[in-house]
Every structure is written in C-alpha cells, then in structure tokens.
Amino acid sequence: MRARSLWTALVPLIAVAAFSQGAAAAGTVPEIVVADGVTQPVFGYADAVRERLFVESTFDSDSDGLRDIIAFDVMRPRATEQGLKVPVVMDASPYYSTLCRGNDSECKADVDGDGLLDRWPLFYDNYFVPRGYAVILLDMVGTNNSTGCPTTNANQDNLSAKQAINWLNGRATARNAAGEVVTADWHNGRTGMIGKSYDGSLAMATAVTGVEGLTTIVPISGPTEYYDYVRSNGVVTRGNSYVSYLANVVTNPDRRDYCAPVRDALGAADGDETGDYTAFWNERSYVKKVPNQRASVLLYHGVNDDNVRADHFSKYWYALAENNVPRKLWLSQEGHVDPFDSRRAVWVRTLHRWFDFWLHGVPNGIMDEPRVDLERAADVWETHADWPVPGSTGTEVFLQPTGRVGLVPAAANATAGFQDSPTQSQATMIGNPDAVQPNRLAFLSAPLTAPLHISGTPELKLRASADKTDTNFGVILVDYGTAERVNHRASGEGIVTLSTEDCWGLGSATDDPCYRQTQKRVATSDVEVVTKGIMDAQNRQSIRVAVPLTPGELANYSFPLLPEDYVFAPGHRIGVIVVGSYPQYSSQADQTRANISLQLRSSRIVLPVVGGTAAAHAAGI
Structure with a gap:
C-alpha cells in the first residue's frame, strides 16, 4: 500500500514544453523539457540564482541558551524567477570546510567574498540545475557556517536537514545574511537527499523522521547503526572515544576549543569501557525507525567496505523490505568508494532517471526494472530481482x-x-x-x-x-x-x-x-x-x-x-x-x-x- 500511494502521488503527467527567454518575456511560465525519457539541460548554470540562507533549528547543541542556526547554500535555475517550479537535490554534510567532498576533495568556497558560494563541491549542481532542479548543500550543525557543535549522529546532527525541508515546504522561516525573510515559492514540494558516508547517514536520518516533503534519498556507503560503526556484538572495533574524535575532525579548527565540552560529554557517555549497547547508541540508530519513513531509497554500498562495513546497508535494506519502502540497491566490489568513481556513466544515467521519476514525476519505467545491480567481478555487473538473491x-x-x-x-x-x-x-x-x-x-x-x-x-x-x-x-x-x-x-x-x-x-x-x-x-x-x-x-x-x-x-x-x-x-x-x-x-x-x-x-x-x-x-x- 505504501509503495502504491507513493507512486500514485508522482504519476500526474508533467508538461514538457521547451523554454525560451522570449516565451518567458511574453508571460509564459517556463517549464522543463523532457526528451528521450529524461530532463534536458535547457537552463543556464552561470546565470543560476545563488543564495546562502539560515534557518533556526529546534535544538541547542552547545547549550548556549540559543537555538542553533543551520546554514545552507542554494542554487536554482534563473527561470524560477519567472515561475518555474523545481524540486531540490540536497547533500547535507559536516565536511564542506574540513575533509571536503569527492575524489577531488572539493571544499565549498566563496571566491569573491560576497557571501555567496562560487565553488560547489561534486557534480550535482553542474548536472542537475540545467535540467530543472535546485541544489542545496547544507552545513550540518556545528560545521562551516552553521552554529552549535557536532554530536556525531545524535539528534542534533540528524535533525539539521529536516528544518531546511520544513522551510522548503513553508513550515519554517529562513533568512539571508541581511536578516530578510526568504521563501521557497519556487519549490515544487519534492526533495531528494544524497550523500556518501556521513552525508549518507544524514540522508537516512532525515528520512526516518518521516518529514513531509522528503520524497527520495540516495545514501552511499553511510552508517545506519552507529553502534555497528564502532562496535560489533559487544567488541569495540574503533579506538576509544571515536565518537568525540570524529566530532572534533568535522568541527572548524577555530571552534574546536569552544566545542570541547560537547565532545567531553560524548566521550563520557559512549560506554567504551564495556562495548555494550546503551541509549547512547539507540539515538544513533536509523534501522529501528524505518517504519516512520516515507521516502523511497536508491541505496549503494561496496561489499568490501572496511570503513562503513556492509552490515550497515544490509540491516537497513532488510528493514526497508519489511516496511515495503520503494527501493533499489547497487552493490559493488570496491571498498569505501563513490559510484561516481566506480561506474560513472551508468551511475549518472541511473541517478538522473531516479530523480526525474521521483522528483519531477517523469514516467520513465525505472521502478519496473530489476531491483538490484550487483558487481560480480571488476566491471562485470549483473541484475537480480531482489537481494538476497531469490532462492x-x-x-x-x-x-x-x-x-x-x-x-x-x-x-x-x-x-x-x-x-x-x-x-x-x-x-x-x-x-x-x-x-x-x-x-x-x-x-x-x-x-x-x-x-x-x-x-x-x-x-x-x-x-x-x-x-x-x-x-x-x-x-x-x-x-x-x-x-x-x-x-x-x-x-x-x-x-x-x-x-x-x-x-x-x-x-x-x-x-x-x-x-x-x-x-x-x-x-x-x-x-x-x-x-x-x-x-x-x-x-x-x-x-x-x-x-x-x-x-x-x-x-x-x-x-x-x-x-x-x-x-x-x-x-x-x-x-x-x-x-x-x-x-x-x-x-x-x-x-x-x-x-x-x-x-x-x-x-x-x-x-x-x-x-x-x-x-x-x-x-x-
């Protein structure tokens, strides 16, 4: 029933007329263009609207008596100023000013000092904005331009992106650097989240809140049970106080001393002395919260990933199946590697069709195809009806x-x-x-x-x-x-x-x-x-x-x-x-x-x- 209701909501056919500046000037509302079953790059990139916005959260991670402010950068087609309604592709991350993103280690950068982002990590903005999407890169609490302190997959981390989705759907207030209220009147009501590793965990964490307006997620090699990231059946598998260590890594260097009390509290509560499962880890579990999830899932993991081990994808996948969440799975032979660096052309084509279907409502048949892509040997892929393989x-x-x-x-x-x-x-x-x-x-x-x-x-x-x-x-x-x-x-x-x-x-x-x-x-x-x-x-x-x-x-x-x-x-x-x-x-x-x-x-x-x-x-x- 869940699968049917989600799909039915996306079935309304979209108009696919070409957009031209002349038509816009004549008062015609611009629209996306679909050809060969996919959206086409008919909108500009260099002239896209760029914004940096700030939304008040519902929490106070650093206990300073003020609710934390979550910062995010928005890029959307210029045609949204003439009435084009677009969905959002969002990557929420703690890494944009520290470890940075992708195989090229790209950081966010404001080159000209005007307070707007000039260099956008990863290819999502370059590829999807011209095809009629907005892209949001969100700074997790306590990182980059957001206030507060990171808590390594606790509720404050997990709820960072939810408030931006609430803003997109008119349930929260965002302001620009001048303090002016900004609305998302250009948004079509649908958001997809994507990200690798920590970013992937934030996508899943947001999905299991059941927030309305998050339509789909694409988690790549992300932890789903943080206990399993640092423990295994009672055995500590990562160094003592790893949770506080990672919180320090993702915090901007000039704020690390300020956030030390938060990290100290994490270290005192993590239970390293026993390795047992406690409420500390329950807060950092997404699998048991899957019954709340509304968003569909395109899940990717390397079966030989020794960083975020494969039990993270499997436990989540089993829970998705139990709750009839629409889903697809890619399993590769690599370790902690992004599919953009493993099977690039096929991945981009698949991701494009996935977002087109779930966010623009393009009826491209992607959900009628085999559920699982699996790499058997180097660059030798096969498809299966499900995973585990039937039989x-x-x-x-x-x-x-x-x-x-x-x-x-x-x-x-x-x-x-x-x-x-x-x-x-x-x-x-x-x-x-x-x-x-x-x-x-x-x-x-x-x-x-x-x-x-x-x-x-x-x-x-x-x-x-x-x-x-x-x-x-x-x-x-x-x-x-x-x-x-x-x-x-x-x-x-x-x-x-x-x-x-x-x-x-x-x-x-x-x-x-x-x-x-x-x-x-x-x-x-x-x-x-x-x-x-x-x-x-x-x-x-x-x-x-x-x-x-x-x-x-x-x-x-x-x-x-x-x-x-x-x-x-x-x-x-x-x-x-x-x-x-x-x-x-x-x-x-x-x-x-x-x-x-x-x-x-x-x-x-x-x-x-x-x-x-x-x-x-x-x-x-």
Whole structure:
C-alpha cells in the first residue's frame, strides 16, 4: 500500500514544453523539457540564482541558551524567477570546510567574498540545475557556517536537514545574511537527499523522521547503526572515544576549543569501557525507525567496505523490505568508494532517471526494472530481482574434527580446541589452512565441483567453553583459490585515480564540471577473505548486558558475519577459520588468552546458499 500511494502521488503527467527567454518575456511560465525519457539541460548554470540562507533549528547543541542556526547554500535555475517550479537535490554534510567532498576533495568556497558560494563541491549542481532542479548543500550543525557543535549522529546532527525541508515546504522561516525573510515559492514540494558516508547517514536520518516533503534519498556507503560503526556484538572495533574524535575532525579548527565540552560529554557517555549497547547508541540508530519513513531509497554500498562495513546497508535494506519502502540497491566490489568513481556513466544515467521519476514525476519505467545491480567481478555487473538473491536459503555447514566441513553434524563426542591470541595477524589466521596452528581452528571444504553462490548474511553458531570469565570469538570465511579480483585492500580501495578528466554538466568561471577518471585496481591472488564476524563472549545473550562466563562451562554462541554476495568457483576450497581475538577487525583485542574448546556436533556456519542444501551438496560440500 505504501509503495502504491507513493507512486500514485508522482504519476500526474508533467508538461514538457521547451523554454525560451522570449516565451518567458511574453508571460509564459517556463517549464522543463523532457526528451528521450529524461530532463534536458535547457537552463543556464552561470546565470543560476545563488543564495546562502539560515534557518533556526529546534535544538541547542552547545547549550548556549540559543537555538542553533543551520546554514545552507542554494542554487536554482534563473527561470524560477519567472515561475518555474523545481524540486531540490540536497547533500547535507559536516565536511564542506574540513575533509571536503569527492575524489577531488572539493571544499565549498566563496571566491569573491560576497557571501555567496562560487565553488560547489561534486557534480550535482553542474548536472542537475540545467535540467530543472535546485541544489542545496547544507552545513550540518556545528560545521562551516552553521552554529552549535557536532554530536556525531545524535539528534542534533540528524535533525539539521529536516528544518531546511520544513522551510522548503513553508513550515519554517529562513533568512539571508541581511536578516530578510526568504521563501521557497519556487519549490515544487519534492526533495531528494544524497550523500556518501556521513552525508549518507544524514540522508537516512532525515528520512526516518518521516518529514513531509522528503520524497527520495540516495545514501552511499553511510552508517545506519552507529553502534555497528564502532562496535560489533559487544567488541569495540574503533579506538576509544571515536565518537568525540570524529566530532572534533568535522568541527572548524577555530571552534574546536569552544566545542570541547560537547565532545567531553560524548566521550563520557559512549560506554567504551564495556562495548555494550546503551541509549547512547539507540539515538544513533536509523534501522529501528524505518517504519516512520516515507521516502523511497536508491541505496549503494561496496561489499568490501572496511570503513562503513556492509552490515550497515544490509540491516537497513532488510528493514526497508519489511516496511515495503520503494527501493533499489547497487552493490559493488570496491571498498569505501563513490559510484561516481566506480561506474560513472551508468551511475549518472541511473541517478538522473531516479530523480526525474521521483522528483519531477517523469514516467520513465525505472521502478519496473530489476531491483538490484550487483558487481560480480571488476566491471562485470549483473541484475537480480531482489537481494538476497531469490532462492537464497540458510544452509547449515558443520565443522568436522578432521578439519573439514560437511552437511552432516560431527559425532557427539567430537571436540577441537585452541588458545586465543590477542596479537595474531589476519595473515597468520588464514595462512597454511591445512596446517595445525595453536591459535586458530581451520575447517576446509574439498575442492568444489560446481559453483557455490552465497547471497545474504552468514551466521556462526558455536557450542563452546573457555577457561576464563571472558574471551572473544572471531570467524573468517575464506575462498582458497587463484583468481583475478578487485584489489580493495590496496590504496584506493579498489580504484586507481587517473590524471585524465571527463565532464558532467555545465560550469562557470569559478566552477567546472570536470572530475578525474578512475579505473578498477585488480590483482591475481590465491586467497580472498570473503567475509568475517566477531563477538564478545560476555554478550552472548544480549549486546545490552554483559554476563561473565563460567570457566569450563559449555554455552551457545551465535553471531552474524558481514553480509556478502559471492560465488566460490569450481576447484576452489571454502575455509572457515575460527579464532578468539581478531586484532585487524577490532581495536580492543581480548587479553585473557583463554583456552577455548568447541563441541563440534553443534558448531556450524549457516551460509545463505542460493539453491540451499541441494546446491551445497552439488558443489561437493
């Protein structure tokens, strides 16, 4: 019902007459032009209207007794002064004056000092303004021209863009630098948000408020559960006080001392000493708030992203499906890479059609196409009806005392043991899989006799004991077999940035639409870490409460690995590597060096195999 109502609201056909200055002068209201199913660049860029506006928020992040002011820069076609109504493409970000945006690290810049933006990061303004869109680049609270202090995905960050959308729809007041009230009488009522990483999280954070007027979002590699960004099942995976550290990074240097008390409060409340889930993290969760969401979603993520790991997209995607939110998904083989730098021409074409459909109401059929684009190998893409790929079924693969895996449980008395090592490297964990090593257990399949496709979220289930009151558990799913793969662990996270450029849209004397091109970085390797997972054994019952272990007592442990979509080739072997601490995954390795024993009959990995047990059996497991 939600999908039908959203689409119905966009179906009214739009007029597609060409606009000319002569027609405007004669009193005709200008209109967009649609040809070949997409809006055309019939409006100017150099003469576009540029504004810097300020809207009062509903919060006071720095506790100075005044509501924070959110600043944003607007660019819209000059034809909006003659009656053209346009939608908005908005990128809300904390980075416009610090780390800046895109592969070219572009910052906002007022070149001539007139208080208006002359250099606009990214290509959205160059490409979409000539096609009949307004573009807004919004400074998140406490950054660039906004007041207050950043709170790293707390409510103050999350509500920054909502107030601008309220202004666009007549529910809030914005002023220019002279204090004059400015209205958005040129707006058609629809806004789309887009952004990578932190910007992507702000798009999702705004969407789950249910704010009226936000029609669609395009989150790119953004955190959806901030707990999962710095934790994993009770284990701290990033350095202590990371939340306050990032708040400092995005704050303008001249305001960092001023915002120190806010950062100190973040550090005191983050619970680094336990790694448990608290109300601090509940505020920074978007997944559980998806039932509030009205906006459709075009979601992009790299499955090999070790910055914002893939469980961020999967948990959000599952929630979107449960709530019947209109959606599409792109999954690439790269790490933390923007699709503009991964599959540029196809991405721009797709984004253009997506915004045309959802924001201008152009009936271009994009929602009738396959829901999922998935990169199988470097620049080799395929489409699927959904994700996980239909037919994916949780398939139990049991750990055997022979160091093998199989579809039948081990004998009741079969056990295997190892000692946790807080310093063991990942290379040591996965190296020499046929050899017995004291700090890991390796379980291997025979060489596969047919391809084995997994699609979804694997899960490790162990029955184990430890001789200490605490330990960690880690697992790595490995493909042992030679192949050319996207080298996502090298510099560039799977891409090489070239010196050549291509251009996307129109420019001005101070802002060109040209960006450095890229190509995939590939390498031939004998082993690939497919996915991995980790947990604190004390959080076996809940990530909210830690319960010490009873030394020597068997207990059940279950935790997810990162989601994946991967095909193991014939002749390759599947490896399941079980460890305790996993230093390359977590910043807080357990120091107990516990001796761990597995009861193998109940210990298995549940793989989301396309075709289920029959496909696993056919592949020789």
